[in-house]
Amino acid sequence: MDLPLLNRALHPIPKAPVRIVHLGLGAFHRSHQAWYTQQAGDAANWGIAAFTGRRPDAATALAGQDGLFTLVERADTGDSFTVVGSIVEAVDGADIQRLTEVMAAPATAVVTLTITEAAYGLGSDGKLDISAPEVAADLARLGSDQGNPATPLGRLVLALAARRDAGAGPLAVVCCDNLSSNGTVAREAVAGFAGAWDTGLAAWIGTNVSFVSTSVDRITPRTTGEDVAGVQAACGYRDSSPVIAEPFSSWVLSGDFPAGRPRWEDAGALFVEDIEPYENRKLWLLNGAHSLLAYAGQLRGHSTVAEALADPLCMQAVEAFWDEAEANLSGTEATADLQIPAYRAALLARFGNARIAHNLAQIALDGSTKLRMRAVPVLQAERAAGRSGAAAALMIAAWMDCSSALPGFQDPLGDEVAAANSLAGAGRVRALLAVVDPALAADDAVVELVQGQCGRFAGHPASG
Incomplete structure (x- = not known):
């Protein structure tokens, strides 16, 4: 029997308006920040536009499912299955036009990041190493107007420039990568890149963008072919992109959200002064x-x-x-x-x-x-x-x-x-x-x- 593909007609989860932009669409983001957003009491107001990193594959697969995916919580006693619908757009990270559009929209209030530790490009002094080949190449592209940036950092800074130019107001950047003082790391990387390209933009970011530090935790192993088949057998639909995770999850955040945020605390997120x-x-x-x-x-x-x-x-x-x-x-x-x-x-x-x-x-x-x-x-x-x-x-x-x-x-x-x-x-x-x-x-x-x-x-x- 040919089972239907997971979609919003099959699982009628309404599409929330885009208010969160995520860079680094992968399994952990979907098991963690996307799950927390769906569990928020005001989830109907907070849709995520999620952009991939180097490859478009995850966006292609999710776009074919209206952004829906199955979260499989794998406990010793068995599996439970939840369809998550908080990702309302899954986009190739190379689509800079769409990224700048959603970042320039006044409704966008939060940017979350899972771009890996190396993507921030900080040197031993804690500042952005602008001589690093990928960073230098992106700065050259922006300086000469001869191509779009290829790194997540370059893309984020270009999108923030679009927000400044649109007069769309402040927002929060929330680093969800697994490193100490990750909000400070993100601030130094973004400020360093912006300052090397456009000092006026760097000043605008300093005034209008908050950088939130977080501690994230949820074991999310790689999905196997057996996992895909198991979802199909248990749920009665085809899902090319299920995510496997342990039942446990934790999210601790510290920082300001000048344009608002979802009620992530409804799902157990903890907001603290000292992270x-x-x-x-x-x-x-x-x-x-x-x-x-x-x-x-x-x-x-x-x-x-x-x-x-x-x-x-x-x-x-x-x-x-x-x-x-x-x-x-x-x-x-x-x-x-x-x-x-x-x-x-x-x-x-x-x-x-x-x-x-x-x-x-x-x-x-x-x-x-x-x-x-x-x-x-x-x-x-x-x-x-x-x-x-x-x-x-x-x-x-x-x-x-x-x-x-x-x-x-x-x-x-x-x-x-x-x-x-x-x-x-x-x-x-x-x-x-x-x-x-x-x-x-x-x-x-x-x-x-x-x-x-x-x-x-x-x-x-x-x-x-």
Whole structure:
């Protein structure tokens, strides 16, 4: 039997007017911000125009379904299915004309971003590196009027210029990428790009655009062909673009919304004055444990988070790292509401959900970048407090072991990693540590500590 394609005639969810623009249409945005927007009590007033990044595929597929998709919440006890309709336009990111149109519309109040960490292009000084090839190329295109920008950052700045020219008023940019102080990162990137192109635009942005920091959380593994078939069998329609996610979700936001926002708190979003403790809780406890399991688990022969967590050696390493991280989260009035013991218990339950196939190889990507946020701050804090930081050092050591032991190991600084791996002994450890954090690499005691942790997982495949 030929089942119907998911569409708004089949599922009559009214199309809300576009008031949110999203850059970086992907699975996480759909499982998180789009889901929160649909759950808001005033969802009927808040439609999303979502633009892809480098490829149009996701927009093409969703456009054929009127923006609808199925969110599959995968719990240990079974799956539940929800049709999400908050995306009312799914657009190829290269369609600059449509992007500038919706950004210039007075009704547009919010821009959300999931464009990945690398897209912000900040240098070691926290400012935009305008000499980076992609940034320089976009600035040249805008300066010569000979083509549209190709990067999400360039496209956003061009669209903000259109809003300024239209006199459409202020709005909020909400960074939902997984990095510390992400609102500040977005502000520096946008201001740096605008300032390099048009200082008047940079001044307008400084006055009219707020940058909201967030901490986002929902495990969203890649959708497989089996998942697509499972939705079809369970729901009785065809959906080319379902999203699989764990039942848990979290969204913490801090910042101003000068043109309004949806009532995301209806779905459990939390609005706070100081987001840093929540960022660190998530980056260290959840993301840090993920990275540790990704490296240790693969060295032990595991392929998913649930498998690695069931390995006593991996579990012991996670608990030790959590103890170090917790020691640097607790004890102040600002962190009194973090409920860290309950958070740790919830993480164990989430990680142990074997029906969420969260692949270690996927988590392990971009390790040198991730370790700077997940392991390095804990190691530095522990050393500053007079403690060893051995558990955080073990995470870095496991990454080092993976860099030489795993075929197809990928890292944004792959050339530097390969050069370091051509060395031996302490020289190799110091060179690899320099890829992650040069200051730590200059500390002989840290080099010795990390070197002593190398090999803890390598050569010890899990039994069975």
